[in-house]
Amino acid sequence: MQLGTGDIAELVSRTDWEALPLGAPEAWPHALRTIFNLMLNSKFPMFVAWGPQLAFLYNDAYSEILGQKHPKALGRPFADIWSEIWDDILPIINKALAGEASFFENLPLTMLRKGFTEQTWFTFSYSPVFDESGAICGVYCTCTETTRQVLAERERRDEIDRLRDFFQQAPGIMAILRHPSHTFELANQAYYQLVGNRELVGRTVREALPEVEGQGLFELLDQVYRSGTPYVGRAVPIKLRRSEDGDLEQRFADFVYQPIRDSAGQVSGIFVEGSDVTEAVLVNRALQESEERLRQLANTIPQLAWMARPDGYIHWFNDRFFDYTGKTLEEVEGWGWHVVHPPETAQAGIERYKTLIATGEPFEMKGALRSASGEFRTFFTKTAPLLDAAGNTVQWFGTSTDIHEFEQAQEELRATSRRKDEFLAMLAHELRNPLAPISTAAELLKLPGLKDGQIKATSAIITRQVSHMKQLVDDLLDVSRVTRGLVNLQRKPVSLTDVIRDAVEQINPLIVGKRQSLSVRYSDATAQVLGDHTRLVQVFSNILSNASRYTAEQGEILIQVQIDGGGEHVQVRIIDSGIGLEPQLLPHIFELFTQAERSPDRSQGGLGLGLALVKSLVELHNGKVAARNNDSGQGSEFAVTLPVLGAAPDTSGLANAAASTTDEPSSHRQR
Missing domain, CATH: 3.30.450.20 (PAS domain)
Incomplete structure (x- = not known):
């Protein structure tokens, strides 16, 4: 076959x-x-x-x-x-x-x-x-x-089913519109929920959403279909009737109109995708309103205030900040605020700030900020997160309070406390010193057979030491009365020439003992003030006593009395050639307990009360007192300024006093 x-x-x-x-x-x-x-x-x-x-x-x-x-x-x-x-x-x-x-x-x-x-x-x-x-x-x-x-067909159908499930279950709104009439072919569950679960598929947008007419959305669809160019909308307001007999409801949506093209490249429909962002828009509006209220409030407070994003990026400062620093927002926004911090600490400050921000917890900082004039002042900063309902940080709010004066006052309090402690140690020493000779004298008086001369000498020791202790206590009481305003001044016309003469006489033994030279020069020997003669003598004797104590033997002390150009004030300057004033003590020289020599054995003596008493008494006379080191670098100068009362009717005594500058060396020119 x-x-x-x-x-x-x-x-x-x-x-x-x-x-x-x-x-x-x-x-x-x-x-x-x-x-x-x-x-x-x-x-x-x-x-x-x-x-x-x-x-x-x-x-x-x-x-x-x-x-x-x-x-x-x-x-x-x-x-x-x-x-x-x-x-x-x-x-x-x-x-x-x-x-x-x-x-x-x-x-x-x-x-x-x-x-x-x-x-x-x-x-x-x-x-x-x-x-x-x-x-x-x-x-x-x-x-x-x-x-x-x-x-393959089964897989394709499964994929279609999966895509359909995804389409239907997607959290965002989705719809497919076909033909120039924009007929709904598909819409997902989110879209149905947005528009109120009405019949959509097979209907045109104008049929399905008649209340949207006049809001510009139909025209946007027509434009996208004709041009083939997508449209992206953010927080677009849409009024919808979400129930059959309900009122129009304001909603907001982010969405995209994306052209759909066929195999020939022709637009055959539009894919709608987006999200209902109504809640987010309302929350954001509330946040913006809250932030605006916070900004308005922050602009009323005296502190410097600022707000930052969750990552710490500072995006707002109050007006007080700009007034103080002289900077603009562009200069300090973000991390640029380091320019108002000291250069040597700015970078470390930023790193510490970022570390604290990362914790999400409130924090505090202290540091210096540069003012518009270039001055650095100390500020205390408190920062706290502003949280949403879920506990997430939405932004940070911080205030910086100027504590420069407070810090200085605190330091001054600490310094005063130190001076007080040192004063108490000095006072204890001064009060204890006389006790030894008094105790020895008392023991001597117990001895039998003392002669009258020995008894008198021993009694004199006790009398002197008791007198010294009494003077210390009187000084303390006097300072206490003056600083508490318990002193009644016996005000009357007083000749400054008489006051200075009496003050010089009081410290004359000290000057003579150290063989120092004291000169008095008057531009007007007739100057009078309304004051308490005794207290003014106390003022100048205290200053002269200090000048003598801190000036070496054979040193020089000069008193100058002159009227200012307007004739309203008289100034008494006491200039010495002594050791001068320690620079660190100069700002505190008239404060209680301030002493140039602080060791307990103080060869110069004193309790640090005299100059504080001087300042209080001068101010009670409506005057002022100042101290400085001489321009020559040797010695110091104290200047007391008092209001002038006018020339005295009888000037003969003052003329004699002025003449004694040369004729009476025991009082006014001494060695």
Whole structure:
């Protein structure tokens, strides 16, 4: 028998057909040989099942479907070859044997052809085969395996389902509009919720959302469809009627109108995607209003105030800050505020600030800030986070309070406390010193047989020491009365020449003892003031006493009395050539307990009360007192300024006093 070419044709020639139902090919019916030759020359999978046992013949293309069943399947009964699917296809075979052709598309069959069971799908047709007499003697099948296509289609459908689920479940609003009329093809649940769960699909936007007319959205859709250019909207206000009988409700949405193009590149629809941001907009508006109120409040307080983002970036300062620093927002915004801090600490201050911001907790700082004039003043800064309902930091608010005077006052209090402690130590020393000679004298008086001269000498020691202690106590009481305002001045016209003469007489022994030179110069010896003669003598004797004590032997002291140009004030300057004033003590020289020499044994003596008493008494006379070191670098100068009363009616005494500057060396020019 002449057969076609191919693997199956060769297999036929090598097969022992005597043991098979069909027998030798030369004896096959003409109809069988004809259809078999047709199959062998086809590239499409085919088989024929012939005779009572439905002996199975197939072509090369079908052999791939058989898998491991090939080549043993050739010529064997159909039922033996496909036993695992026999129950599924037998009804189809029977219909063909009954003369009825069948066609099936993607019929599922569970096959065992590769050593394991697998689910397959086939599209095929079964047709009856007739012999020369017209009798049905077999079944002819053309088929193709569609397993891959079916699985791919299933995957495609699954993917579509997943995309549809994603589309429907997406938290943002989504919709697909088709045609220039913008007809809803799809809309997800979020979109339905936004517009009030009304009917959308199959309706145009103008039909579905009539209340949006006049809000500009329909015109935007028309523009996007015509131009093919996307539109992006942020916090766009939309008024919607979200229930059938409800009022218009203001909503806000972020959205994109994205053109959809067909295979030809033409716009065929619009994809709508976005989010309902109404709550966020309302919260942001409330935050902005709150921030504005906070800004207004911050501009009314005396402190410097500022606000920062959650990361600490400062974006706002109050007016007080700009007034103080003289800077603009552009100069100090962000991290630029370091320019108002001392250069040597600015970078470290920024790093510490960032570290504290990272904690999310309130914090405090203290440091110096430069004013517009260049002065650095100390500020105390308090910073706290402003939190949202979830406890997240939305921004920081800080105030900086000027504590420069407070810091100085605190330091002054500490210095005063130190001086008080030192004064008490000095006072204890001064009060204790007389006790030793008094105690010794008392013991001497107990001795029998003392002579009158010894008793008098011993009593004199006690008297002197008691007098010294009394003077110390009187000084303390005097300072206490003056500083508490308990002194009543006996005010009357007083000649400054008399006052200075009496003051010089009081300290004369000290000056003479140290062989010092004292000169008095008057520009007007008739100057009078309204004051207490005794207290004014106390003022100048205290200053002169200090000048003498702190001036070396044979040193010089000069008193100058002069009227100012307007004739309203008289100034008395006491200038010495002594050791001068210590620079660190100069600002505190008139404060209580201030002493130039602070060791307990103080060779210069004194309790540090005299100059404080001087200042209080001068101020009680409506005057002022100042101290400075001489320009020459040697010695100091004290200047007392008092209001002038006017010239005295009788000036003869003052003239004599002025003349005594040279004629009376014991009083006014002494060595």
